[in-house]
Amino acid sequence: MLDRIAGLGKAVLDSIAGAGQAMVMLLRALIGKPQLRKSWPLLMQQMYSVGVLSLIIIVVSGLFIGMVLGLQGYTILVDFGAEQSLGPMVALSLLRELGPVVTALLFAGRAGSALTAEIGLMKATEQLSSLEMMAVDPLRRVISPRFWAGFYSMPLLALIFSAVGIYGGYLVGVRWLGVDDGAFWSVMQANVEWGQDILNGIIKSLVFAFVVTWIALHKGYHCVPTSVGISRATTSTVVTASLAVLGLDFVLTALMFG
Amino acid sequence: MTSAQMDDLIVIENLDFAHSYGAHQVYKGLSLRIPRGKITAIMGPSGIGKTTLLRLIGGQLKPQRGTIEFAGYNIPELSRSHLYEQRKRMSMLFQSGALFTDMSVYDNIAFPLREHSKLSEEIIETIVLMKLEAVGLRGARHLMPAELSGGMARRAALARAIALDPELIMYDEPFAGQDPISMGVIVKLIKSLNNSLGLTSVVVTHDVAEVLTIADKVVIIADKKVVAEGSPEELKNSDDPLIHQFLSGEADGPVPFHYRAPSLAEEILGAQQGESHAG
Numbered sequence: 001m002l003d004r005i006a007g008l009g010k011a012v013l014d015s016i017a018g019a020g021q022a023m024v025m026l027l028r029a030l031i032g033k034p035q036l037r038k039s040w041p042l043l044m045q046q047m048y049s050v051g052v053l054s055l056i057i058i059v060v061s062g063l064f065i066g067m068v069l070g071l072q073g074y075t076i077l078v079d080f081g082a083e084q085s086l087g088p089m090v091a092l093s094l095l096r097e098l099g100p101v102v103t104a105l106l107f108a109g110r111a112g113s114a115l116t117a118e119i120g121l122m123k124a125t126e127q128l129s130s131l132e133m134m135a136v137d138p139l140r141r142v143i144s145p146r147f148w149a150g151f152y153s154m155p156l157l158a159l160i161f162s163a164v165g166i167y168g169g170y171l172v173g174v175r176w177l178g179v180d181d182g183a184f185w186s187v188m189q190a191n192v193e194w195g196q197d198i199l200n201g202i203i204k205s206l207v208f209a210f211v212v213t214w215i216a217l218h219k220g221y222h223c224v225p226t227s228v229g230i231s232r233a234t235t236s237t238v239v240t241a242s243l244a245v246l247g248l249d250f251v252l253t254a255l256m257f258g
Numbered sequence: 259m260t261s262a263q264m265d266d267l268i269v270i271e272n273l274d275f276a277h278s279y280g281a282h283q284v285y286k287g288l289s290l291r292i293p294r295g296k297i298t299a300i301m302g303p304s305g306i307g308k309t310t311l312l313r314l315i316g317g318q319l320k321p322q323r324g325t326i327e328f329a330g331y332n333i334p335e336l337s338r339s340h341l342y343e344q345r346k347r348m349s350m351l352f353q354s355g356a357l358f359t360d361m362s363v364y365d366n367i368a369f370p371l372r373e374h375s376k377l378s379e380e381i382i383e384t385i386v387l388m389k390l391e392a393v394g395l396r397g398a399r400h401l402m403p404a405e406l407s408g409g410m411a412r413r414a415a416l417a418r419a420i421a422l423d424p425e426l427i428m429y430d431e432p433f434a435g436q437d438p439i440s441m442g443v444i445v446k447l448i449k450s451l452n453n454s455l456g457l458t459s460v461v462v463t464h465d466v467a468e469v470l471t472i473a474d475k476v477v478i479i480a481d482k483k484v485v486a487e488g489s490p491e492e493l494k495n496s497d498d499p500l501i502h503q504f505l506s507g508e509a510d511g512p513v514p515f516h517y518r519a520p521s522l523a524e525e526i527l528g529a530q531q532g533e534s535h536a537g
Contacts, residue, residue, distance in 0.1 A: 130356035
Protein backbone atom coordinates (compact mmCIF):
# COMPACT_ATOMS: atom_id res chain seq x y z
CA MET A 1 0.00 0.00 0.00
CA LEU A 2 2.73 2.42 1.05
CA ASP A 3 4.66 1.47 -2.07
CA ARG A 4 1.68 2.39 -4.21
CA ILE A 5 1.33 5.78 -2.56
CA ALA A 6 5.06 6.34 -2.99
CA GLY A 7 4.74 5.26 -6.63
CA LEU A 8 1.90 7.69 -7.19
CA GLY A 9 3.91 10.47 -5.59
CA LYS A 10 6.88 9.64 -7.79
CA ALA A 11 4.72 9.67 -10.89
CA VAL A 12 3.33 13.09 -9.97
CA LEU A 13 6.79 14.48 -9.19
CA ASP A 14 8.18 13.05 -12.42
CA SER A 15 5.45 14.60 -14.50
CA ILE A 16 5.96 17.99 -12.84
CA ALA A 17 9.70 17.71 -13.42
CA GLY A 18 9.00 16.74 -17.04
CA ALA A 19 6.79 19.77 -17.54
CA GLY A 20 9.50 21.96 -16.02
CA GLN A 21 12.13 20.48 -18.31
CA ALA A 22 9.89 21.04 -21.31
CA MET A 23 9.32 24.66 -20.28
CA VAL A 24 13.02 25.35 -19.78
CA MET A 25 13.81 23.71 -23.12
CA LEU A 26 11.30 25.87 -24.96
CA LEU A 27 12.35 29.10 -23.30
CA ARG A 28 16.01 28.47 -23.98
CA ALA A 29 15.27 27.53 -27.57
CA LEU A 30 13.17 30.60 -28.29
CA ILE A 31 14.75 33.35 -26.25
CA GLY A 32 17.86 34.99 -27.54
CA LYS A 33 18.76 37.33 -30.30
CA PRO A 34 17.57 36.01 -33.64
CA GLN A 35 20.23 35.27 -36.25
CA LEU A 36 18.21 35.59 -39.41
CA ARG A 37 21.04 34.73 -41.79
CA LYS A 38 21.57 31.35 -40.15
CA SER A 39 18.07 30.49 -39.04
CA TRP A 40 16.18 31.27 -42.27
CA PRO A 41 17.55 28.36 -44.33
CA LEU A 42 17.08 26.02 -41.35
CA LEU A 43 13.47 27.14 -40.99
CA MET A 44 12.79 26.65 -44.71
CA GLN A 45 14.27 23.17 -44.59
CA GLN A 46 12.04 22.24 -41.64
CA MET A 47 8.94 23.87 -43.17
CA TYR A 48 9.52 21.54 -46.08
CA SER A 49 9.89 18.34 -44.05
CA VAL A 50 7.22 19.19 -41.47
CA GLY A 51 4.74 21.08 -43.64
CA VAL A 52 5.11 20.31 -47.32
CA LEU A 53 5.59 16.60 -46.78
CA SER A 54 2.40 16.49 -44.68
CA LEU A 55 0.37 17.94 -47.55
CA ILE A 56 -0.67 14.65 -49.13
CA ILE A 57 -2.17 13.15 -45.99
CA ILE A 58 -3.90 16.46 -45.21
CA VAL A 59 -5.38 16.89 -48.69
CA VAL A 60 -6.57 13.30 -48.99
CA SER A 61 -8.09 13.24 -45.49
CA GLY A 62 -9.68 16.63 -46.03
CA LEU A 63 -11.28 15.52 -49.27
CA PHE A 64 -12.75 12.35 -47.79
CA ILE A 65 -13.96 13.99 -44.61
CA GLY A 66 -15.62 16.70 -46.67
CA MET A 67 -17.27 14.09 -48.88
CA VAL A 68 -18.57 12.16 -45.87
CA LEU A 69 -19.88 15.37 -44.35
CA GLY A 70 -21.69 16.16 -47.59
CA LEU A 71 -23.24 12.74 -47.74
CA GLN A 72 -24.27 12.52 -44.10
CA GLY A 73 -25.43 16.13 -44.00
CA TYR A 74 -27.54 15.69 -47.11
CA THR A 75 -29.35 12.57 -45.88
CA ILE A 76 -30.31 14.34 -42.65
CA LEU A 77 -31.12 17.77 -44.10
CA VAL A 78 -33.19 16.44 -47.00
CA ASP A 79 -35.72 15.01 -44.52
CA PHE A 80 -36.45 18.54 -43.38
CA GLY A 81 -36.30 19.97 -46.88
CA ALA A 82 -33.29 21.98 -45.77
CA GLU A 83 -30.66 20.66 -48.18
CA GLN A 84 -29.80 24.25 -49.14
CA SER A 85 -28.14 24.48 -45.74
CA LEU A 86 -25.63 21.81 -46.70
CA GLY A 87 -23.08 24.49 -47.65
CA PRO A 88 -22.87 26.20 -44.24
CA MET A 89 -23.12 22.88 -42.43
CA VAL A 90 -20.07 21.49 -44.19
CA ALA A 91 -18.14 24.78 -44.02
CA LEU A 92 -18.85 25.46 -40.36
CA SER A 93 -18.02 21.95 -39.16
CA LEU A 94 -14.76 22.07 -41.03
CA LEU A 95 -13.68 25.59 -40.16
CA ARG A 96 -14.66 25.49 -36.51
CA GLU A 97 -13.85 21.93 -35.51
CA LEU A 98 -12.75 19.30 -37.98
CA GLY A 99 -10.17 21.38 -39.82
CA PRO A 100 -8.07 22.38 -36.81
CA VAL A 101 -8.63 19.19 -34.78
CA VAL A 102 -8.16 16.54 -37.46
CA THR A 103 -5.20 18.42 -38.89
CA ALA A 104 -3.61 18.51 -35.45
CA LEU A 105 -4.22 14.79 -34.93
CA LEU A 106 -2.81 13.92 -38.34
CA PHE A 107 0.07 16.30 -37.78
CA ALA A 108 0.89 14.63 -34.47
CA GLY A 109 0.94 11.25 -36.18
CA ARG A 110 2.78 12.29 -39.32
CA ALA A 111 5.14 15.11 -38.34
CA GLY A 112 5.18 14.93 -34.52
CA SER A 113 6.32 11.33 -34.41
CA ALA A 114 8.96 12.07 -37.06
CA LEU A 115 10.28 15.01 -35.04
CA THR A 116 10.51 12.95 -31.85
CA ALA A 117 12.23 10.04 -33.57
CA GLU A 118 14.65 12.29 -35.42
CA ILE A 119 15.72 14.23 -32.34
CA GLY A 120 15.81 11.07 -30.22
CA LEU A 121 18.15 9.46 -32.74
CA MET A 122 20.30 12.57 -32.88
CA LYS A 123 20.60 12.26 -29.13
CA ALA A 124 21.34 8.52 -29.23
CA THR A 125 24.03 8.95 -31.89
CA GLU A 126 25.64 11.77 -29.88
CA GLN A 127 24.94 14.36 -32.57
CA LEU A 128 23.40 16.67 -29.98
CA SER A 129 26.39 16.23 -27.66
CA SER A 130 28.77 16.88 -30.48
CA LEU A 131 26.92 20.09 -31.38
CA GLU A 132 27.33 21.18 -27.79
CA MET A 133 31.01 20.33 -27.80
CA MET A 134 31.36 22.42 -30.95
CA ALA A 135 29.94 25.33 -28.96
CA VAL A 136 26.73 25.29 -30.99
CA ASP A 137 23.60 25.31 -28.84
CA PRO A 138 21.45 22.36 -30.00
CA LEU A 139 18.37 24.15 -28.68
CA ARG A 140 18.93 27.05 -31.03
CA ARG A 141 20.17 24.95 -33.90
CA VAL A 142 17.88 21.90 -33.75
CA ILE A 143 14.86 22.67 -31.58
CA SER A 144 14.08 26.25 -32.49
CA PRO A 145 13.70 25.90 -36.30
CA ARG A 146 11.59 22.77 -35.87
CA PHE A 147 9.35 24.51 -33.39
CA TRP A 148 8.68 27.50 -35.64
CA ALA A 149 8.21 25.26 -38.66
CA GLY A 150 5.49 23.33 -36.82
CA PHE A 151 3.93 26.49 -35.46
CA TYR A 152 3.66 28.16 -38.87
CA SER A 153 2.78 25.18 -40.98
CA MET A 154 -0.06 23.65 -38.98
CA PRO A 155 -2.51 26.58 -39.35
CA LEU A 156 -1.75 26.64 -43.08
CA LEU A 157 -2.36 22.91 -43.28
CA ALA A 158 -5.63 23.32 -41.37
CA LEU A 159 -6.81 25.97 -43.83
CA ILE A 160 -5.91 23.74 -46.76
CA PHE A 161 -7.71 20.87 -45.03
CA SER A 162 -10.89 22.94 -44.64
CA ALA A 163 -10.76 24.27 -48.20
CA VAL A 164 -10.31 20.82 -49.69
CA GLY A 165 -13.00 19.47 -47.34
CA ILE A 166 -15.51 22.08 -48.52
CA TYR A 167 -14.72 21.14 -52.09
CA GLY A 168 -15.33 17.48 -51.17
CA GLY A 169 -18.70 18.42 -49.70
CA TYR A 170 -19.47 20.34 -52.87
CA LEU A 171 -18.59 17.36 -55.05
CA VAL A 172 -20.92 15.03 -53.17
CA GLY A 173 -23.69 17.48 -52.34
CA VAL A 174 -23.94 19.46 -55.58
CA ARG A 175 -22.39 17.34 -58.28
CA TRP A 176 -23.66 13.98 -57.12
CA LEU A 177 -26.78 14.49 -55.01
CA GLY A 178 -28.08 17.53 -56.86
CA VAL A 179 -28.20 20.33 -54.30
CA ASP A 180 -28.53 23.65 -56.09
CA ASP A 181 -25.11 25.03 -56.98
CA GLY A 182 -25.92 28.70 -56.30
CA ALA A 183 -27.72 27.96 -53.06
CA PHE A 184 -24.81 25.81 -51.78
CA TRP A 185 -22.32 28.67 -52.10
CA SER A 186 -24.54 31.68 -51.34
CA VAL A 187 -26.05 30.22 -48.16
CA MET A 188 -22.53 29.28 -47.09
CA GLN A 189 -21.29 32.84 -47.70
CA ALA A 190 -24.22 34.29 -45.80
CA ASN A 191 -23.64 32.07 -42.77
CA VAL A 192 -19.89 31.86 -42.36
CA GLU A 193 -18.39 34.84 -40.55
CA TRP A 194 -14.77 35.87 -40.72
CA GLY A 195 -14.24 36.60 -37.03
CA GLN A 196 -16.50 34.05 -35.40
CA ASP A 197 -15.72 31.09 -37.63
CA ILE A 198 -12.58 31.44 -39.67
CA LEU A 199 -10.49 33.42 -37.22
CA ASN A 200 -11.47 31.24 -34.27
CA GLY A 201 -10.50 28.19 -36.29
CA ILE A 202 -7.11 29.70 -37.01
CA ILE A 203 -6.60 30.56 -33.34
CA LYS A 204 -7.43 26.97 -32.38
CA SER A 205 -5.00 25.74 -34.94
CA LEU A 206 -2.24 27.99 -33.61
CA VAL A 207 -2.80 26.67 -30.09
CA PHE A 208 -2.72 23.07 -31.30
CA ALA A 209 0.39 23.78 -33.37
CA PHE A 210 2.16 25.17 -30.33
CA VAL A 211 1.21 22.26 -28.09
CA VAL A 212 1.77 19.39 -30.55
CA THR A 213 5.14 20.66 -31.75
CA TRP A 214 6.25 21.41 -28.22
CA ILE A 215 5.31 17.93 -26.99
CA ALA A 216 7.04 16.25 -29.94
CA LEU A 217 10.26 18.20 -29.44
CA HIS A 218 10.29 17.71 -25.69
CA LYS A 219 9.70 13.97 -25.95
CA GLY A 220 12.54 13.65 -28.44
CA TYR A 221 14.98 15.91 -26.63
CA HIS A 222 14.47 14.29 -23.25
CA CYS A 223 14.04 10.69 -24.37
CA VAL A 224 16.11 7.82 -23.03
CA PRO A 225 18.68 7.48 -25.83
CA THR A 226 18.18 3.78 -26.58
CA SER A 227 16.03 2.03 -29.16
CA VAL A 228 13.38 1.22 -26.56
CA GLY A 229 13.51 4.79 -25.24
CA ILE A 230 13.04 6.32 -28.68
CA SER A 231 10.15 4.04 -29.56
CA ARG A 232 8.45 4.86 -26.25
CA ALA A 233 9.00 8.56 -26.76
CA THR A 234 7.53 8.40 -30.27
CA THR A 235 4.43 6.57 -29.07
CA SER A 236 4.12 8.94 -26.17
CA THR A 237 4.28 11.94 -28.51
CA VAL A 238 1.33 10.72 -30.55
CA VAL A 239 -0.74 9.73 -27.50
CA THR A 240 -0.02 12.79 -25.39
CA ALA A 241 -0.36 15.24 -28.26
CA SER A 242 -3.65 13.72 -29.45
CA LEU A 243 -5.15 13.79 -25.97
CA ALA A 244 -3.93 17.34 -25.42
CA VAL A 245 -5.51 18.45 -28.70
CA LEU A 246 -8.87 16.88 -27.89
CA GLY A 247 -8.91 18.26 -24.35
CA LEU A 248 -7.84 21.73 -25.43
CA ASP A 249 -10.39 21.70 -28.22
CA PHE A 250 -13.17 21.37 -25.68
CA VAL A 251 -11.79 24.22 -23.60
CA LEU A 252 -11.32 26.47 -26.60
CA THR A 253 -14.76 25.66 -28.01
CA ALA A 254 -16.31 26.48 -24.66
CA LEU A 255 -14.47 29.80 -24.55
CA MET A 256 -15.18 30.76 -28.16
CA PHE A 257 -18.67 29.47 -28.82
CA GLY A 258 -20.01 28.66 -25.34
CA MET B 259 51.69 29.86 -11.17
CA THR B 260 54.65 27.49 -11.06
CA SER B 261 56.24 26.14 -14.20
CA ALA B 262 54.87 22.67 -13.50
CA GLN B 263 51.32 24.03 -13.47
CA MET B 264 51.88 25.98 -16.64
CA ASP B 265 52.77 22.79 -18.44
CA ASP B 266 49.44 21.23 -17.56
CA LEU B 267 46.54 22.12 -19.82
CA ILE B 268 43.99 20.44 -17.59
CA VAL B 269 44.19 20.17 -13.82
CA ILE B 270 41.49 18.24 -12.02
CA GLU B 271 41.46 18.40 -8.24
CA ASN B 272 39.39 16.42 -5.77
CA LEU B 273 36.57 15.65 -8.12
CA ASP B 274 33.37 14.05 -6.82
CA PHE B 275 30.72 13.08 -9.30
CA ALA B 276 27.51 11.07 -9.22
CA HIS B 277 24.83 11.02 -11.92
CA SER B 278 21.68 12.81 -10.82
CA TYR B 279 19.51 9.81 -11.71
CA GLY B 280 21.28 7.30 -9.50
CA ALA B 281 22.99 7.04 -6.17
CA HIS B 282 25.98 5.36 -7.80
CA GLN B 283 29.09 7.42 -7.16
CA VAL B 284 31.26 7.62 -10.28
CA TYR B 285 34.24 9.54 -8.91
CA LYS B 286 35.39 10.28 -5.41
CA GLY B 287 38.37 12.54 -4.82
CA LEU B 288 39.75 12.15 -8.33
CA SER B 289 42.79 14.30 -9.14
CA LEU B 290 44.44 14.33 -12.52
CA ARG B 291 46.79 16.44 -14.63
CA ILE B 292 46.92 16.46 -18.41
CA PRO B 293 50.25 17.80 -19.69
CA ARG B 294 50.15 20.31 -22.54
CA GLY B 295 51.22 19.11 -25.97
CA LYS B 296 51.36 15.46 -24.97
CA ILE B 297 49.20 12.40 -25.54
CA THR B 298 47.64 11.23 -22.32
CA ALA B 299 45.92 7.88 -22.26
CA ILE B 300 43.18 7.33 -19.72
CA MET B 301 42.52 3.66 -19.19
CA GLY B 302 40.39 1.63 -16.91
CA PRO B 303 37.87 -1.18 -16.86
CA SER B 304 34.72 -0.51 -18.84
CA GLY B 305 31.88 1.05 -16.92
CA ILE B 306 34.27 3.08 -14.82
CA GLY B 307 33.04 6.36 -16.26
CA LYS B 308 35.87 7.27 -18.59
CA THR B 309 33.50 8.91 -21.05
CA THR B 310 31.92 10.71 -18.12
CA LEU B 311 35.31 12.22 -17.39
CA LEU B 312 35.51 13.67 -20.90
CA ARG B 313 32.03 15.11 -20.55
CA LEU B 314 33.04 16.68 -17.27
CA ILE B 315 36.06 18.30 -18.91
CA GLY B 316 33.83 19.51 -21.74
CA GLY B 317 31.41 21.02 -19.24
CA GLN B 318 28.47 18.87 -20.33
CA LEU B 319 28.19 17.51 -16.80
CA LYS B 320 28.75 19.33 -13.55
CA PRO B 321 30.63 17.70 -10.67
CA GLN B 322 29.27 17.82 -7.12
CA ARG B 323 32.64 18.90 -5.79
CA GLY B 324 36.12 19.73 -7.01
CA THR B 325 37.65 21.82 -9.75
CA ILE B 326 38.35 21.13 -13.41
CA GLU B 327 40.72 23.74 -14.74
CA PHE B 328 41.16 24.05 -18.48
CA ALA B 329 43.92 26.52 -19.38
CA GLY B 330 43.30 28.28 -16.06
CA TYR B 331 39.48 28.44 -16.33
CA ASN B 332 37.45 26.44 -13.84
CA ILE B 333 35.01 24.78 -16.26
CA PRO B 334 32.14 23.97 -13.82
CA GLU B 335 31.92 27.59 -12.72
CA LEU B 336 31.86 29.21 -16.14
CA SER B 337 28.71 30.88 -17.39
CA ARG B 338 27.14 29.43 -20.50
CA SER B 339 28.67 31.95 -22.88
CA HIS B 340 32.12 31.65 -21.35
CA LEU B 341 31.87 27.88 -21.44
CA TYR B 342 31.03 28.07 -25.16
CA GLU B 343 34.07 30.29 -25.68
CA GLN B 344 36.29 27.68 -24.06
CA ARG B 345 34.65 24.85 -25.98
CA LYS B 346 35.82 26.44 -29.20
CA ARG B 347 39.35 25.68 -27.98
CA MET B 348 38.63 22.00 -27.38
CA SER B 349 37.03 19.28 -29.40
CA MET B 350 35.90 15.77 -28.89
CA LEU B 351 35.84 12.71 -31.08
CA PHE B 352 32.81 10.69 -30.07
CA GLN B 353 32.79 6.94 -30.12
CA SER B 354 30.15 6.80 -32.83
CA GLY B 355 31.77 9.63 -34.77
CA ALA B 356 28.53 11.60 -34.36
CA LEU B 357 28.63 12.96 -37.90
CA PHE B 358 25.49 14.86 -38.84
CA THR B 359 23.58 12.34 -40.91
CA ASP B 360 21.77 14.95 -43.00
CA MET B 361 24.98 16.52 -44.36
CA SER B 362 27.72 15.27 -46.66
CA VAL B 363 31.22 14.66 -45.32
CA TYR B 364 32.29 18.02 -46.76
CA ASP B 365 29.48 19.93 -45.05
CA ASN B 366 30.12 18.12 -41.78
CA ILE B 367 33.67 19.38 -41.71
CA ALA B 368 32.72 22.83 -42.94
CA PHE B 369 30.03 23.03 -40.24
CA PRO B 370 32.15 24.32 -37.31
CA LEU B 371 33.91 26.75 -39.64
CA ARG B 372 30.63 28.14 -40.96
CA GLU B 373 29.27 28.40 -37.42
CA HIS B 374 32.23 30.07 -35.76
CA SER B 375 34.20 31.89 -38.40
CA LYS B 376 33.32 34.54 -40.94
CA LEU B 377 35.56 32.98 -43.56
CA SER B 378 34.49 33.02 -47.17
CA GLU B 379 33.39 29.77 -48.82
CA GLU B 380 36.61 29.61 -50.85
CA ILE B 381 38.77 29.69 -47.75
CA ILE B 382 36.49 27.21 -45.99
CA GLU B 383 36.86 24.89 -48.97
CA THR B 384 40.64 25.09 -48.75
CA ILE B 385 40.59 24.33 -45.04
CA VAL B 386 38.14 21.46 -45.40
CA LEU B 387 40.21 19.87 -48.15
CA MET B 388 43.35 20.22 -46.05
CA LYS B 389 41.70 18.57 -43.08
CA LEU B 390 40.32 15.79 -45.26
CA GLU B 391 43.76 15.30 -46.79
CA ALA B 392 45.19 14.90 -43.28
CA VAL B 393 42.85 11.97 -42.59
CA GLY B 394 43.07 10.59 -46.13
CA LEU B 395 39.44 11.16 -47.12
CA ARG B 396 39.72 13.97 -49.65
CA GLY B 397 38.15 11.67 -52.25
CA ALA B 398 35.18 10.92 -49.99
CA ARG B 399 34.04 14.49 -49.50
CA HIS B 400 30.78 14.07 -51.43
CA LEU B 401 29.67 10.93 -49.61
CA MET B 402 26.98 10.94 -46.97
CA PRO B 403 27.87 9.58 -43.49
CA ALA B 404 25.67 6.52 -44.08
CA GLU B 405 27.89 5.57 -47.03
CA LEU B 406 31.08 5.48 -44.94
CA SER B 407 32.54 2.46 -43.18
CA GLY B 408 32.97 2.71 -39.40
CA GLY B 409 36.65 3.52 -39.71
CA MET B 410 36.08 6.16 -42.38
CA ALA B 411 33.30 7.75 -40.34
CA ARG B 412 35.65 8.09 -37.42
CA ARG B 413 38.33 9.63 -39.59
CA ALA B 414 35.83 12.07 -41.07
CA ALA B 415 34.75 12.97 -37.55
CA LEU B 416 38.39 13.47 -36.68
CA ALA B 417 38.75 15.90 -39.58
CA ARG B 418 35.76 17.79 -38.24
CA ALA B 419 37.22 17.78 -34.75
CA ILE B 420 40.38 19.50 -35.95
CA ALA B 421 38.60 21.91 -38.31
CA LEU B 422 38.88 24.83 -35.90
CA ASP B 423 42.46 23.98 -34.86
CA PRO B 424 41.65 23.28 -31.23
CA GLU B 425 44.20 23.14 -28.44
CA LEU B 426 42.74 20.03 -26.89
CA ILE B 427 41.24 17.01 -28.53
CA MET B 428 39.53 14.28 -26.55
CA TYR B 429 39.13 10.84 -28.08
CA ASP B 430 36.36 8.68 -26.69
CA GLU B 431 37.27 5.03 -27.36
CA PRO B 432 38.77 5.78 -30.78
CA PHE B 433 39.75 2.14 -31.39
CA ALA B 434 36.51 0.45 -30.35
CA GLY B 435 35.07 -1.79 -33.05
CA GLN B 436 37.78 -1.07 -35.62
CA ASP B 437 39.48 -3.61 -37.84
CA PRO B 438 43.28 -3.90 -37.40
CA ILE B 439 44.04 -1.73 -40.42
CA SER B 440 41.81 1.20 -39.52
CA MET B 441 42.97 0.84 -35.91
CA GLY B 442 46.54 1.26 -37.11
CA VAL B 443 45.49 4.25 -39.21
CA ILE B 444 43.84 5.93 -36.27
CA VAL B 445 46.78 5.27 -33.95
CA LYS B 446 49.07 6.86 -36.52
CA LEU B 447 46.71 9.80 -37.03
CA ILE B 448 46.46 10.57 -33.33
CA LYS B 449 50.22 10.62 -33.07
CA SER B 450 50.89 12.64 -36.19
CA LEU B 451 48.13 15.19 -35.53
CA ASN B 452 49.36 15.66 -32.01
CA ASN B 453 52.88 16.36 -33.20
CA SER B 454 52.14 18.40 -36.29
CA LEU B 455 49.36 20.58 -34.89
CA GLY B 456 50.77 21.02 -31.39
CA LEU B 457 47.61 19.56 -29.89
CA THR B 458 47.08 18.17 -26.45
CA SER B 459 45.42 14.79 -26.80
CA VAL B 460 43.44 12.81 -24.27
CA VAL B 461 42.66 9.26 -25.35
CA VAL B 462 40.14 7.31 -23.35
CA THR B 463 40.42 3.66 -24.18
CA HIS B 464 40.81 0.13 -22.98
CA ASP B 465 42.84 -1.01 -25.95
CA VAL B 466 46.07 -1.22 -24.02
CA ALA B 467 48.49 -2.40 -26.67
CA GLU B 468 47.55 0.28 -29.22
CA VAL B 469 47.61 3.21 -26.92
CA LEU B 470 50.83 2.33 -25.13
CA THR B 471 52.72 2.74 -28.40
CA ILE B 472 51.81 6.41 -28.71
CA ALA B 473 51.01 7.69 -25.22
CA ASP B 474 53.37 10.00 -23.37
CA LYS B 475 51.49 9.55 -20.12
CA VAL B 476 49.15 6.83 -18.95
CA VAL B 477 46.53 7.21 -16.24
CA ILE B 478 44.65 4.21 -14.91
CA ILE B 479 41.33 4.86 -13.25
CA ALA B 480 39.63 2.28 -11.09
CA ASP B 481 37.54 2.36 -7.97
CA LYS B 482 36.40 6.01 -8.47
CA LYS B 483 39.88 7.51 -8.57
CA VAL B 484 43.27 7.45 -10.24
CA VAL B 485 45.10 4.32 -9.15
CA ALA B 486 48.24 4.70 -11.21
CA GLU B 487 49.90 7.17 -13.52
CA GLY B 488 53.19 7.52 -15.28
CA SER B 489 54.94 6.92 -18.55
CA PRO B 490 54.16 3.66 -20.39
CA GLU B 491 57.58 2.27 -19.35
CA GLU B 492 57.00 3.04 -15.69
CA LEU B 493 53.66 1.28 -15.73
CA LYS B 494 54.96 -1.72 -17.64
CA ASN B 495 57.69 -2.16 -15.04
CA SER B 496 55.32 -1.67 -12.12
CA ASP B 497 54.72 -4.65 -9.85
CA ASP B 498 51.35 -3.38 -8.61
CA PRO B 499 48.95 -6.33 -9.13
CA LEU B 500 46.17 -4.09 -10.40
CA ILE B 501 48.33 -2.45 -13.06
CA HIS B 502 49.68 -5.82 -13.99
CA GLN B 503 46.20 -7.25 -14.35
CA PHE B 504 45.06 -4.37 -16.49
CA LEU B 505 48.04 -4.16 -18.81
CA SER B 506 48.23 -7.89 -19.40
CA GLY B 507 44.48 -8.32 -19.62
CA GLU B 508 43.96 -11.05 -17.02
CA ALA B 509 40.34 -11.91 -16.44
CA ASP B 510 40.44 -11.98 -12.67
CA GLY B 511 42.52 -10.15 -10.11
CA PRO B 512 42.12 -6.99 -8.04
CA VAL B 513 39.38 -6.06 -10.53
CA PRO B 514 37.08 -9.04 -10.06
CA PHE B 515 35.63 -11.01 -12.96
CA HIS B 516 32.28 -11.31 -11.20
CA TYR B 517 29.84 -8.50 -10.69
CA ARG B 518 29.10 -8.08 -6.96
CA ALA B 519 26.96 -11.04 -5.88
CA PRO B 520 26.77 -13.61 -3.11
CA SER B 521 28.78 -16.73 -3.91
CA LEU B 522 27.24 -19.19 -6.34
CA ALA B 523 27.01 -21.91 -3.68
CA GLU B 524 25.11 -19.62 -1.34
CA GLU B 525 22.72 -18.52 -4.05
CA ILE B 526 21.92 -22.03 -5.31
CA LEU B 527 21.66 -23.57 -1.86
CA GLY B 528 19.65 -20.58 -0.69
CA ALA B 529 17.21 -21.05 -3.56
CA GLN B 530 16.90 -24.75 -2.82
CA GLN B 531 16.18 -24.03 0.80
CA GLY B 532 13.54 -21.51 -0.28
CA GLU B 533 11.92 -24.09 -2.55
CA SER B 534 11.89 -26.79 0.12
CA HIS B 535 10.19 -24.33 2.46
CA ALA B 536 7.61 -23.55 -0.19
CA GLY B 537 7.11 -27.30 -0.88
